[in-house]
Amino acid sequence: MTTWQRDKSGGFTLVEVLVAMTIVAVSLLAALRVAAQSTGHVDELRARLFAGWVAADRLAEHRARGDWLPLGVLTGTQRQGNIELGWREEVSATPNPDFRRVDVYVFASPRPAHFLAHVAGFVVNPAGDTP
Template identity: 30%
Template sequence: MNSRGFTLMEIIIALLVLSVVAISAVKASGNAIGNIHYLKQQSFAHWVAMNKAAEISSGPAGWESWERSGTAMMADLQWVWSFSVHDTPEAGMRRVEIEVRPEGGRGEPVAAITLFRRRP
């Protein structure tokens, strides 16, 4: 008797291959979702930093004595910003480094930018 069908071993191997492909697809989509969340958070933090940079750039004389840290709302999230002022080799310029973290965030900032401004 000559039967035409798959053997049990062939079915098991096919299911094994299918399960590996399915697990890989789920893992890849999970990574993509994690990346989207991180990029969204990074964009909001960058906007907070750019807003602070605009304030510093357009601020009046005496900006170096402003408050060096604070909070800002962006996209219904509370962000903590801070900036530090440093001398540069150019006598008339100052380097300002701005860092932004989520509220309660520790470690590396989500966004960091550097700008230069003339000394008052």
């Protein structure tokens, strides 16, 4: 009868190699999943960046023109970075009658309930006289 003798060269067994390959495969799949999720978030971050620009532009435009906005809500759309974004401006009175608070909300056009950016600022009555 022949007997097998194990070679004492210090190599890995087949089971050890398979376990190591399984661990590497699971790790690579987890890394691939994280990478796929992060690329999905890039579109959201891009839209939020453009929405912030739209909100800041709306407020800066009113200040540059010296607009005295009526109290209430104004809505509209603006294209930024090839994305159509909707905006809503809420103009409210302040304790000082020569100032008005303007809250600008920017949202993706299909989902107006979910705003991407919000900027609050004040405009000054250019005439300086309270109506």
